[in-house]
Amino acid sequence: MSGYILYVDDGLTGVFQIAYNGSLNPEQVAYRVNNLVPGRTYRFKVRVIDYNGQGYESDPASYVSCVPPSGVKQPRLEKVDKTTFTIVWDLPESDGGCPITGYAIYRDDGAGGFIVTPVDPESVSGNPYLFRHVATLTPADTGKTFRVKIEAINIYGSLLSPALQFILADVPGKPYPPPSVDISNTTISQIKVRFLNQNPDNGGAPLIVSEL
Secondary structure, three states, X not given: OOEEEEEEEOOOOOOEEEEEEEOOOOOOOOOOOOOOOOOOEEEEEEEEXXXXXXXXXXXXXXXXXXXXXXXXXXXXXXXXXXXXXXXXXXXXXXXXXXXXXXXXXXXXXXXXXXXXXXOOHHHHOOOOOOOEEEEEOOHHHOOOEEEEEEEEEOOOOEEEOOOEEEEOOOOXXXXXXXXXXXXXXXXXXXXXXXXXXXXXXXXXXXXXXXXX
C-alpha cells in the first residue's frame, strides 16, 4: 500500500479533513476538490503513505477559490482634446469569485505598436472603485491614433478588455467665412450652398472638407 493522502480545511475553522485518499493509487498526484465557496481561502496539505506506514504531513499551502475576472468590456471615450483623454468603464460581468482589487490602463505608442504602455499606474492601480480616468499626454502626441485597454484584476489574476481607438485631438475651431450661395446653381426650389473653412484651427487632426 502506497500513495498520497490530501487534506483540506473548510476555509473557516482551520480543521483539516481528508479530501482524497490515494493510498492504493501511487500514480495519482492530482485531485480536483469540488463544492468550494467562491472567494474563500482554503488550506491544503498532503501526506505520503507506503508499506512502512504514514509519513509526515507537508506544510500547508493556501489558495483562494476563484478565477480571473471575465466579461471585461471595452472602455468608452468620454472626452478628448489635443493632449488629454478621459475614459470610463464598467464593472466586469463576473469578478471570478473574488473581489476586484483594482484596474490597470494600457495604451499603445500612437503609431500602431503593442498596447503595453501603462497609463498613470500610481493613481490607477489598487483602486477597485475607479471607473473613470483622465490621462494627459504631450503636444507631440496630438493627432496620433491611440488604442487603449482596461485590465480588471483580482487576487487570482486579470483580464484585458477589447481596445478602444481614438485620435488625440480637439474639435475643430469655429469655421469662417459663413456659407455662401451659388447663384448659378440656385433655382426657385433649391439653393446650392458653398462653404470653405479658412480657420487653420483643425483641433489637431486633418479636416475633411466637403461641399453641398
